[in-house]
Amino acid sequence: MFVIVFCRAGGTYWLGRLAAAGVRHTRIARLLDGAAYQTAARRINAYGAPVVALSFLTIGFQTVANFTAGATLMPLTRYLPALAVGGLAWALLYSTLGTVGVNLLGRLWDVSPGLAIGVGAAIVAGLVGFALWRHQRPSAD
Numbered sequence: 001m002f003v004i005v006f007c008r009a010g011g012t013y014w015l016g017r018l019a020a021a022g023v024r025h026t027r028i029a030r031l032l033d034g035a036a037y038q039t040a041a042r043r044i045n046a047y048g049a050p051v052v053a054l055s056f057l058t059i060g061f062q063t064v065a066n067f068t069a070g071a072t073l074m075p076l077t078r079y080l081p082a083l084a085v086g087g088l089a090w091a092l093l094y095s096t097l098g099t100v101g102v103n104l105l106g107r108l109w110d111v112s113p114g115l116a117i118g119v120g121a122a123i124v125a126g127l128v129g130f131a132l133w134r135h136q137r138p139s140a141d
Contacts, residue, residue, distance in 0.1 A: 001091035005056070009066045009083055016070020032071065036061075040068040048074070049082035056086035057093070060134070 019028045031037055043051045055065035069079050109116040
């Protein structure tokens with residue numbers, strides 16, 4: 001999990017660096033003008049590396065934060081420790097929750113397969129509902 005997040009977030013950081021280096025004439029320019037990017041840029045410039053580390057505990061903000069760290073040319077000496085701390089927290093959190101969740105669902109299946117299917121369907125429906133709610137909600141900025 002750590003390798004996955006390190007490669008994904010690090011790649012996003014380097015895409016941001018490329019954007020800052022003059023890739024504004026491509027599709028990436030739209031990202032730089034978006035509200036999410038502007039919010040992340042303000043936070044990165046105000047708080048720096050801790051925002052990058054904490055972004056791994058959010059949904060939807062971590063990609064923007066890593067891209068912004070690259071586009072604002074955050075030095076690697078500040079970015080890499082933030083990536084390591086945040087990425088480790090993300091990997092531990094998702095690995096633990098995923099393992100525990102699958103284990104609990106397996107135990108429930110042993111007791112009642114129908115209930116396990118219902119719980120699984122309720123979880124999926126809740127995630128889809130949350131995603132739709134977030135997508136339809138107007139942005140704060």
